[in-house]
Amino acid sequence: MGDILFLAHRIPFPPDRGDKIRSHHLLKALAAMQPVHVACFGETDADMAAESELTEIAKSHCLVRRTKPLPLAGLEALGSGKPVSLTAFESAALRSWIGTCLAKHEIDTIFVFSGQMGQYVPADFAGRVVVDLCDVDSAKFEAYGIEGSWPRKVIDRREGKVLAREEERLAHRADETILISENEANLFRSRLIVPAGTSICAIRNGIDADLFDPRKVEPHSKLFTASGPQLVFTGQMDYPPNIVAAERVIHKILPAIRKHHPDAKFHIVGRAPVAKLLDHDGQDGIRVWGAVPDVKPFLAAADLVIAPLTIARGIQNKVLEAMAMARPVLLSPEAATGIDAQDSVHFAVADGDPMMIGRALTLIDERDEAAEMARAAREYVLARQSWPAMLAPLEAIMRRPEAKRDAA
Known part of the structure; x- marks a missing residue:
């Protein structure tokens, strides 16, 4: 394995909310395998203050403060036909750094944490791509579109529709797509228009039982x-x-x-x-x-x-x-x-x-x-539910191509 490029929509430090807890433990597990380069966003002062922790674990990194207002992201989404979830996390600075990182380092695998970051995987990247969608976000927005109030429900229905297309694109772009549970993985499989050619698995969340003692x-x-x-x-x-x-x-x-x-x-x-x-x-x-x-x-x-x-x-x-x-x-x-x-x-x-x-x-x-x-x-x-037990399948997911070559 060469180096790993880890893309996350939020900095995995401090691990103080659900998505950041998962990305934090995934990043630590990946860094124990190979050198990791990290590109991510920060949203709060606490996020930006945690850059020193990112420096300690990453071989190189780019942390961009996300300041784009949601209404602006919505207008961009309408103009481009993309989900708001993507335009809200669009950054020229992050995209430029990722291009430089791929040119400068021997990146074998891009690990995408959350569907918002799949837009940063170059079309010509020849290495392995692993995408952790976590949840089927399009289904969540569809539910908002049914249960919400006007006009938000109209916005959410659109988001669910266009986000489903992006999730399917990522599933076909990825060598492996990870969901947070078997139920979520089965839901995702059932929503794919063309399931052939995708590989989908589940890695459940763990818990730090020593910390929560x-x-x-x-x-x-x-x-x-x-x-x-x-x-x-x-x-x-x-x-x-x-x-x-x-x-x-x-x-x-x-x-x-x-x-x-x-x-x-x-x-x-x-x-x-x-x-x-x-x-x-x-x-x-x-x-x-x-x-x-x-x-x-x-x-x-x-x-x-x-x-x-x-x-x-x-x-x-x-x-x-x-x-x-x-x-x-x-x-x-x-x-x-x-x-x-x-x-x-x-x-x-x-x-x-x-x-x-x-x-x-x-x-x-x-x-x-x-x-x-x-x-x-x-x-x-x-x-x-310990994190080491939950993440045990990760190494096989990351090393699968090499294992196939050895077998051959």
Whole structure:
């Protein structure tokens, strides 16, 4: 194997959100195989401050701050016929650096993390191309187009349609296309107009069970000392599926729980909460924390971690993190997708608000049952969801051509 060029739509440092956690561990695994050159974007001051960490792992790198406004990306997309997802991540500077990197170094493989970055693979690149789509984003936008409100639903329907074409193009361009779960891989296969000539596999997300170890985390004092059950939801809080899930708890689930437990509190923990969530802060048992230095103390203090997502692609890191922290987790079938844990043993799955409310009350009232579920959840993560175990197939994916030549 020669060197690897790793393309990512966000810098894999710090690993503090779902996509960055996955790209972080993938990058570390790739760097352990061969020298890696990294081209990626940063969006925040924290992203740009993490460049020193990128320097330590990459043989060379290019970090470009993404500042293009979404409305401008939308106009460019309309003019070009491309998905907004691509035009939002178009950069002449990044494209120029990639061309120089390919000319200067012996790059054997381009590893594309997330479909937005497939546009940077040159048509004449003769090496191996591996694409980690993570999720079938086009299906997500199609769902937004059905469930959303006008005019956003019209925009999302278009995005789903044109993004599906780009995903299929990448599947045919790549030597291997990776999805985050077998369910997601099967969904992607079913959506291909011409499946012949594609190779698709799944690499599931892992979890750092040593980092998310309840024995090493001090529970958040304000939750730990509060009266009544403490419910916690974590995530990027300007992400539409997370917003919908939080609103579901606020309007449907929490009021029913508070009829039985008037002191019950719902904590929304995660960066960039939108205004319609912030408006509820301090009212009716709701606390919106926004960005926090560490979510682990909130998880450690939670009586129940809840994830009632109605739109979910791939595997939810928030669920695995709560399970690793030995907390009882209540989640929707959508949030459970791709996690082969057992309902009522490792977590509680509830479909619909009445069932969600009923199972929440049971876990709150039956403390021994909840504690046993929490213990089993951590054991499941330790046995089945470590990052080294999840990424074990990666080396074979990266080295497959050489193995074929050796066999010949």
